[in-house]
Amino acid sequence: MFRLHDVSKFYDGKVALRPTSLDIAAAQTTVLIGPSGCGKSTLLRLMVGLLTPSGGEIVFEGQQLNATNILQLRHRMGYVIQDGGLFPHLTARANATLMARHLRWPKKKIGDRLAELTNLTHFPADGLDRYPGQLSGGQRQRVSLMRALFLDPDVLLLDEPLGALDPLIRAELQTELREIFRNVQKTVVMVTHDLAEAVYFADTIVLLRDGVIVQVGTFRELAESPADPFVTQFIQAQRGPQQNAMGPT
Amino acid sequence: MRKMTIILLLALPLGVTIWAARFETRGLSVGSKKFTESVILSELLAQLVQNTGQPCTHRAELGGTQILWRALRLGEIDIYPEYTGTLREEVLRESDVESIDDIRAKLSEFGLRMSEPLGFENNYAFGMNKKRAAELGIRKISDLRRYPELIFRFNNEFMERGDGWPAVRKHYQLPQRNVRGIDHDVAYRLLAAGEIDLMELYTTDAEIAYYDLAVLEDDLGHFPRYAAAILYRAALERTHPGVVRAIRQLERRIDATSMIALNGRAKLERVPEPQVAADYLSENFDIHVTIDIETKTEKLVRFTREHLRLVVKSLIAAVLVAVPLGVLAAKTRTLGQTILSAVGIVQTIPSLALLVLLVQPLSWSAEQFSALRAIGVSGLGEWPAMIALFLYSLLPIVRNTASGLQNIPPQLRESARALGLPRFARWRLIELPLASPTILAGIKTATVINIGFATLGALIGAGGYGEPILTGIRLDDYGLILLGAIPAAALALIAQVYFEIAERVVVPRGLCIRS
Ligand SMILES: Nc1ncnc2c1ncn2[C@@H]1O[C@H](COP(=O)(O)OP(=O)(O)OP(=O)(O)O)[C@@H](O)[C@H]1O
Ligand SMILES: [Mg+2]
Numbered sequence: 085m086f087r088l089h090d091v092s093k094f095y096d097g098k099v100a101l102r103p104t105s106l107d108i109a110a111a112q113t114t115v116l117i118g119p120s121g122c123g124k125s126t127l128l129r130l131m132v133g134l135l136t137p138s139g140g141e142i143v144f145e146g147q148q149l150n151a152t153n154i155l156q157l158r159h160r161m162g163y164v165i166q167d168g169g170l171f172p173h174l175t176a177r178a179n180a181t182l183m184a185r186h187l188r189w190p191k192k193k194i195g196d197r198l199a200e201l202t203n204l205t206h207f208p209a210d211g212l213d214r215y216p217g218q219l220s221g222g223q224r225q226r227v228s229l230m231r232a233l234f235l236d237p238d239v240l241l242l243d244e245p246l247g248a249l250d251p252l253i254r255a256e257l258q259t260e261l262r263e264i265f266r267n268v269q270k271t272v273v274m275v276t277h278d279l280a281e282a283v284y285f286a287d288t289i290v291l292l293r294d295g296v297i298v299q300v301g302t303f304r305e306l307a308e309s310p311a312d313p314f315v316t317q318f319i320q321a322q323r324g325p326q327q328n329a330m331g332p333t
Numbered sequence: 334m335r336k337m338t339i340i341l342l343l344a345l346p347l348g349v350t351i352w353a354a355r356f357e358t359r360g361l362s363v364g365s366k367k368f369t370e371s372v373i374l375s376e377l378l379a380q381l382v383q384n385t386g387q388p389c390t391h392r393a394e395l396g397g398t399q400i401l402w403r404a405l406r407l408g409e410i411d412i413y414p415e416y417t418g419t420l421r422e423e424v425l426r427e428s429d430v431e432s433i434d435d436i437r438a439k440l441s442e443f444g445l446r447m448s449e450p451l452g453f454e455n456n457y458a459f460g461m462n463k464k465r466a467a468e469l470g471i472r473k474i475s476d477l478r479r480y481p482e483l484i485f486r487f488n489n490e491f492m493e494r495g496d497g498w499p500a501v502r503k504h505y506q507l508p509q510r511n512v513r514g515i516d517h518d519v520a521y522r523l524l525a526a527g528e529i530d531l532m533e534l535y536t537t538d539a540e541i542a543y544y545d546l547a548v549l550e551d552d553l554g555h556f557p558r559y560a561a562a563i564l565y566r567a568a569l570e571r572t573h574p575g576v577v578r579a580i581r582q583l584e585r586r587i588d589a590t591s592m593i594a595l596n597g598r599a600k601l602e603r604v605p606e607p608q609v610a611a612d613y614l615s616e617n618f619d620i621h622v623t624i625d626i627e628t629k630t631e632k633l634v635r636f637t638r639e640h641l642r643l644v645v646k647s648l649i650a651a652v653l654v655a656v657p658l659g660v661l662a663a664k665t666r667t668l669g670q671t672i673l674s675a676v677g678i679v680q681t682i683p684s685l686a687l688l689v690l691l692v693q694p695l696s697w698s699a700e701q702f703s704a705l706r707a708i709g710v711s712g713l714g715e716w717p718a719m720i721a722l723f724l725y726s727l728l729p730i731v732r733n734t735a736s737g738l739q740n741i742p743p744q745l746r747e748s749a750r751a752l753g754l755p756r757f758a759r760w761r762l763i764e765l766p767l768a769s770p771t772i773l774a775g776i777k778t779a780t781v782i783n784i785g786f787a788t789l790g791a792l793i794g795a796g797g798y799g800e801p802i803l804t805g806i807r808l809d810d811y812g813l814i815l816l817g818a819i820p821a822a823a824l825a826l827i828a829q830v831y832f833e834i835a836e837r838v839v840v841p842r843g844l845c846i847r848s
Contacts, residue, residue, distance in 0.1 A: 129747075132751050134747055134750060134751060154753075155753050155754075155755055156753070157753075158750075158751060158752065158753030159753045161751075163748075163751035163752075165744055165747065165748060165751070166744075167744060169744045169745060169747065169748030169751075170748075171745060171748070171749075171763055171767070171843075172745075172767070172841075172843050172844055172846075173766045173767055173841030173842075173843045173844050174841070174843060175843065182752065182754075182762065183752045183753065183754065186754060186758055186762070215842065215843030215846050216843065217843060217846030218846055231752070
């Protein structure tokens with residue numbers, strides 16, 4: 085689905101991502117994980133074309149991303165940023181349908197798609213005409229998800245979609261989100277810094293550190309045959325307190 | 334419902350523009366300075382011209398000498414009364430003219446003519462309260478040297494003129510330090526109240542007798558003689574010989590006593606100047622003109638129309654220019670700073686200076702391009718006022734538009750891009766609505782400032798609420814001042830309400846929710 089070849093990113097000469105190659109498999113959930121500042125968001129934003137790589141190339145479904153095709157290609161990607169990035173001046177409905185309306189989809193088609201998505205995301209119908217400021221954090225996240233899914237994209241890119249939520253809602257939404265991913269059968273790339281969440285969602289985990297991919301694999305592979313002592317260290321650091329906090333499972 | 338309100342909101346300024354539109358009759362115009370004698374003389378001239386059947390407007394109370402002189406040379410006005418002393422000492426100061434013939438020769442280089450003297454002189458003099466002068470034993474100007482602590486107040490023009498305060502001080506070696514500029518008519522009141530000790534007088538002022546003032550003797554012969562005469566464009570002799578004959582009937586027909594009486598009627602008895610002039614013409618020339626003196630309501634309607642015309646037109650233009658400029662300014666830092674400092678510079682020019690600066694280029698452009706003339710561009714009146722207001726209104730709108738756009742949270746910009754919205758759609762659907770409250774606030778600020786500034790338009794003949802304020806100050810008529818000040822304040826309030834409503838409708842509801 086995505087093929088990154090020696091992609092790097094510098095901000096004013098400071099490296100955020102060293103030359104990196106990565107294949108994202110179709111119809112699978114890939115999770116990018118790593119300590120804060122390691123370059124997860126950078127990697128994701130490169131894939132949506134919000135950043136242009138300082139070196140290397142990014143190929144999406146056989147087409148190299150460039151300034152001319154990026155707008156078109158973005159219609160085939162759904163992107164959800166950390167706090168949802170909902171437009172405060174638009175209602176939930178207007179946020180979700182924005183792009184479809186811009187592309188002049190027929191009213192009926194828009195209505196049907198919206199109904200389908202409110203079902204999928206369990207978004208309360210009476211919330212559709214409310215503004216983001218009048219919705220709960222969880223509801224806002226559902227609206228961002230509807231907006232990202234509206235054009236039925238081939239791939240869904242999520243940057244810490246559950247980061248800002250309180251633990252209870254977060255757990256609830258995790259379950260639902262995985263349900264949704266299963267149902268839509270899409271390629272999903274998701275960023276998180278929470279290992280439990282990564283394990284819960286991922287077919288493949290990509291572990292980053294200081295702008296470098298340390299290891300790519302399933303959780304089992306990471307735990308059993310770490311490519312670097314850092315892998316074990318990361319897993320331990322995250323698991324210990326997490327399990328204590330969650331209690332016996 | 335929302336659509337309807339938006340249409341109504343847009344219709345309001347449009348409707349106002351149409352209602353306030355002026356259908357000008359072009360004719361000759363006579364200008365006057367903003368003091369009563371000048372207004373009366375010009376009114377006499379205008380009525381004499383109208384009496385020949387030639388349409389003629391009197392553009393009353395146009396700021397000071399410089400504005401009138403320029404306007405005459407540029408053909409914005411055709412006739413105005415002037416004093417030989419002013420020509421010699423102020424207008425033609427650089428050319429060192431001495432005799433009347435020198436003046437005539439110099440004027441004809443500018444394509445201008447001067448009539449024979451009207452028959453009276455209106456000289457500068459220094460005046461004090463009779464009682465106070467007697468107490469101090471002051472009779473002549475040189476006596477003032479003994480009292481350095483006296484408070485002097487002069488009209489602003491006198492503070493700066495070639496023959497004004499700086500020259501008097503040098504000539505008489507006067508030591509006074511507490512000397513400042515003030516409006517002439519206000520000075521009379523302060524002198525009467527004993528707040529100040531001395532002011533400059535015009536010898537035909539009716540107030541001299543009214544306030545019982547002592548006129549100090551010009552013992553070292555400083556003040557030049559100011560004989561009143563008519564200045565007019567030489568071209569009139571060719572194009573309107575009848576008009577020239579008509580106005581020159583005034584030559585040697587007004588002596589000082591008559592002029593003081595005329596001034597007294599207007600200033601002290603509050604008879605409107607057109608009436609004063611008409612009575613004089615019917616008594617002395619057997620010329621009977623019908624004048625229609627505006628009622629208070631008619632005046633108020635006219636001032637309102639003039640004021641609205643200035644405000645609405647300059648604001649619409651400012652919005653059309655400033656919003657795109659603000660959008661540009663938000664794009665890059667350097668461009669933004671350049672644009673902001675460019676529109677900021679205008680704010681540092683004092684308003685009167687800006688108005689005067691605009692007269693010349695506007696007259697010139699109107700002369701060069703007939704298309705401009707056809708839409709009514711001219712160096713006096715509405716246009717310079719509108720352009721000044723337009724320039725003053727730019728900064729708040731540009732600044733708010735730029736900051737409104739710059740302060741859009743980066744996540745929202747990014748979301749819009751990530752959705753795949755093209756540039757223009759992002760701008761129209763996301764950025765503009767998000768910035769709309771700030772932009773609207775900028776327009777509101779500009780409007781309120783604009784309504785206040787527009788009162789200055791009266792100084793260059795643009796009318797509006799500034800006109801009764803100017804006249805009211807000149808005639809010491811509080812009623813008139815209020816006739817301008819109250820509606821101006823009311824208009825500012827109405828504008829506030831208009832923008833409150835506009836805010837409710839234009840600003841997306843979602844932006845009013847703060848969670
Ligand atoms: N616009 C920018 N300009 C300069 N440096 C940047 C910029 N964006 C990110 N960086 C830097 O690049 C590095 C990678 O940032 P990135 O946002 O990809 O981290 P992250 O892994 O998503 O971290 P987090 O988990 O905290 O979100 C960081 O050191 C960050 O400071
Ligand atoms: Mg991040």
